[in-house]
Amino acid sequence: MIMTAKDALLLQISNLYSFQDAGFTAQDCEGFVPVNRNVISHYLNRLCDEGKLVKENTRPVRFYLVNHAAGLVSANGDADEPFLTLIGSEGSLKEQVNLCRAAVNYPNGGLALLMVGESGVGKSHFANLIHRYAVHQQIIAADTTLIELNCADYANNPELLSATLFGHVKGAFTGAEKEKSGLLDLADGSYLFLDEVHRLSAENQEKLFLFMDKGYFYRLGDNSTRHTTRVRFLFATTENTNDVLLNTFRRRIPCRVVLPAFSERPMTERVALVEGFIRQEAQQLQRAIQVDVTLIQDLIASPARGNVGEVKNRIKVLCARAWSQQKTQTAGPLMLSPPGVDDRESILVAADNGRPLLRMEDVADARRLLREFVDSANLKLFSRKLEQRMQAHYPRTLEPDCDSWLHQRLQQTVTDFAERTGVQISPALRRTLILSVDYALLCTLSEEDIESLHQASLWTAQRAQMLADEFLETLHSQVTAQPLPLLTPLLHTLFHTVVEAEPLIQGVVVAHGNATASSIAGTANKLLGGYYLKAFDMPFSVDTRGIIDLLIRHLDKIKNGSGLVIMVDMGSLNDIYREIKLHLHSDLLVMNNVSTAMALDIAEKIQMRLSMQDIVDSIKGAYEVEARYYEGIGRGNKIVISCISGAGVSQKIKDILQRHLPEASDLDVVTMEYDELKWKLGRADTALNGTKLIITTTDLDAGIIPFVNVQQLLKEKSTQLWQNYFFNLLTPEQLQPLIDDIVKLFTLEGVASHLRFLNPSVVIDEVDQIIKQYELTFTLHFESYVRMTLFMHIAAMIERLMINETFHHRDSHLLAAQQQAFLHAQQDIFAPVLKKYRVELSQTESLMLYELIEPWVTF
Incomplete structure (x- = not known):
């Protein structure tokens, strides 16, 4: 059956968006099928009519697969929900808000909740939001109020605090002339918020957890009459609860919310809080407020001890001072700036709601x-x-x-x-x-x-x-x-999208001073309209050693083979080169006494795409400066192979490389003793000039010369190896058989240690042919680690067949259709080996091979 363009479009959409909730537009689907966007829009609407898609009337229109459409309503949320007004409810406070919602919605009276955080982080504000949320959810009545008590106010009089919480009867203490109800009565059907709960005495904690457990309490002075109310509890503290609350009381509070300090909040939230407080003052004073930018930056950046509360108070005091000083100036906005600062960059905060950063x-x-x-x-x-x-x-x-x-x-x-x-x-x-x-x-x-x-x-x-x-x-x-x-x-x-993909020579300006290098490089870049020079501003206390360390860090980040020009204001050019040479990926030109004219000239030559040699030739006699040109150690064309175990393995790898290099290749493959290679690397010896790649059996610090060890060749994917090491040496098609032969080489040693009488060299060649037949039959290519596993397993299996120690425990199992197809194909693949050794392949052995290969095969 021929698939229509509409069905092909739906298939592409299902493949890309089945596990995503964001939906898609008609423009997103361009290229999925060979039709224009108008036809795609038509197909999408048809699919909506057929019930396979759902569309949302936004601009642009968004479409959703039907299994994701149910989430649209919940994703949009309830715009009137009180927590949505909280800055950070979808950011740093998201988990805290979700826990509060869960505590409120829990059946049979909700869950008690303890808020922990430094003074001023917003615990009282959170308590108010929780109460408002419970009203919004119709869990408590709309006419209820949040009852609050700061336990610190009664810290020195536990008996009075007990009377305040639970009420008292007449004569309970001196001055108790009549019975009086407590806060538990006032909070009936609502929330009681106890701030600074750590100031609650142990006796009052015990009374409170008894009420939370049993649902009744006694008034102070009466231990016989039970009183019952339905109260939800909120607690807050600035202390470590393990140190200040009784274990029995703490266990009655299942939900614990930790509120972050102001300095720990993301910058967007701090900005929004500061702007919100300034806007509140603008509304209070009925006047727009012009705020100095550095003042806002100071408010945002300063680690306020009083957190959100202190920031709010600072803004209120600043506004009060400004109002007092400028109250006779009725025209224009109120100017808010640090003392003694005038005519600075500022922003205007209007008294209305303004535009939020992001909804x-x-x-x-x-x-x-x-x-x-x-x-x-x-x-x-x-x-x-x-x-x-x-x-x-x-x-x-x-x-x-x-x-x-x-x-x-x-x-x-x-x-x-x-x-x-x-x-x-x-x-x-x-x-x-x-x-x-x-x-x-x-x-x-x-x-x-x-x-x-x-x-x-x-x-x-x-x-x-x-x-x-x-x-x-x-x-x-x-x-x-x-x-x-x-x-x-x-x-x-x-x-x-805005730079040229073709590599350019890299220019670097290093100069002492706060912005000397930035000024020089910036001027050249701006005049030429492109990014040609990188600037490094150095403090005057930094010497040549400091410049060298900075350049090394920069060179380790870049891999530019086109050339590097470093312009410095002072320092020994020989010292600079001697220290950074192992980190160079290309030729180097170092010049001192840098100036704007010099930088502009070099940047223009880079823009004109002159070669390094042309730049070197053009500056001779042009400046009264010292300039040194160093030919990069990357010139030439060779691969170096070195193995710590000796020259034998190195020579075998060299033979493999030479077999697979194209005939027209000008690459040389050389072997080198391991210690000799380390010595030459440490001195950037000219013998390494032109080294494109080093291959060893152990890790090695090769500086900027690309380095790969044999373990990587055996374990990493060939695509990864090509991208990281061989992209300019071989094509992907040339690399794959090379890797296969290296796998075979290193598998031979492992196979030899497992075989008792078969010749490993002979068996390994036979297994190699079997693996290649698998790949031809099923049109695949095994990764190196799978290939090594197959080498080991099949070689050992052939020997088991030879000595009649083969496995038979699954010979009677019924086979699925895929297994039957595999076993049928496998008979042809193994035919030469089975004929040579006059053995038969049992169903059990075949199924073991099937399980090894099945993840890679498409039947």
Whole structure:
């Protein structure tokens, strides 16, 4: 039956989106079938009519497979739910909020809950939200109030605290002239919130857990009349509960919520809290507030001892002082700045609600998008979706008085980055960069997911990765030093679209001073409109040794085979080369007394794609500086083989390599004693010039020369080996048989140790032919570790057949159709060996082989 284009489209959608909840658009499906987007939209609507898809009327329209459509309503959530007003409810406080919801919704009175955290982290605010949530869920009546008591107020009078909690009868103590109910009575049907619960005496803790257990209590002064109420409990403390609460009391509180300090909250949440408090003051004063940027940065960055509460009070005091000083100036906004600071960059906070950084549903959408990317590793699709969401959430023009502090700083970060690197930032790229930072700040992914993203972006151009590092450095100096591991792979992808993929000579400027190198390199990059020079600003206290250490760290990160030009303001050029030579991937030119004119000239030559030799020739006599040119140790063409066990194994590997190298190859294969190789590597001996790869049987510090040990050749996938070590030496088709022969070589020794009388060299060749016949018959290729397992198993099996020690315990088992097909094919594969040794293959032995090979075979 011929598959229609519509059915083919549904098949592609099912393969890609069956395990994802984010849905897809018509644009996402382009390329799935050979029709235009209008026809794809038509097919998608037809599939909706047939009940195979569900669509959501958003812009653009999103479609979902029917098994994911049920989650749409729950994903959108309840907009009136009190916890959604809490900053961080979908971020750093998500687990805490979910636990609070669970405690409230638990049947038969809910669960008691203890909040732990430093003073000012928001425990009282959480208690109010829990009460409001219970009302919202119609678990308690709407006319109930949250009853609160700070136990510290009665810490020195436990009896009075007992009377306050449980009530008292007339005459219970001096001054008790009549019976009085307590807070347990007032909280009937609602919540009782006991703050600073660690100040509760042991006796009162015992009374309270008795009530929580039994449901009744006695008033102070009366041990005979029981009183019953239905009370839900919330507790809060700043102390270690194990030290201050009785075990019996602590066990009655099953839910424990730890609230983070202000400094531990993500930066986006700190920004939102600060802006929210300033906006509250603007509403209170009925006046817009102009806030100095450094003041906001200080409020966000400072580790406030009083946490959220102290930050709120600081803002209130700052506003009060500004109001007092500027109350006669009725026109214009209220100016908020540090003492003695005038005419600085600032932002305007209006008295209305303003524009949020990102809505909570946007955060969930971002997480879904990133999960899709991790699952599919489709960078092109991800970039397109990121752009779509950027356009959906941000207007084309961002007015300064409408932006948050964070977005103003991000705008400035992008501008400074462009000035520093010379990269042309289009409006679309600017918006995408800002949204990428938002995603990285807001989304929490596992280390495994982030590593998947990072691995998926390693194909990007080296200059794209260097630009990502430049952007992160600018971001850390302008906005936040908070690590953003998720941002790195996103930036790799984005910058890959704006740089030339072809490798260029790398220029580096190193100079002492706060911004000397940045100024020189930035000027050259900006004038030439591209990223040609990397700058390193060095403190005046740093000597040549410090410059060398910095350059080594930089060189270890890059693998540029086109050449490197280092321009320094001072230092011994010979010392620099001597120390960094083992870390070089290419030719090196070192120049001192760097100037803007020199940097501009070198950058222009890089832009013109001059070779290293042409650049060296062009600078002769052009500057009154010292310049040294060093030919890279990477020139030439050779593979070095060295084995710690001796020259015998090295020679065998060399023979294998030479058999598989193309006839036209100019690669030399040489063997070298292990100690001699180590000695030459340590001195960057010229004998290693032109070494493209070193192969050894042990790990070795080979500097920048690519190095692979035999264990990797035996264990890693051939695609990985080709990408990492052989991509410029052999084609993938040439590499695979080479690896197979190396596997055979090292398997021979293992087989020899297991055989009792058969000749290992003869058997290994016969097994090799059997494995190749398996591969031809089933159209596959075994990975190296599977191949080694088969060598060992089949060789041992042949000997078992020869000495009649074969296995028969499964000979009578009924066979499935796949097993029958396998055994039938296997008779032909083993026919030459069975005929030669005059043996028969039992069904049990065949089934053992089937189980070894079955995961790799498609029947």
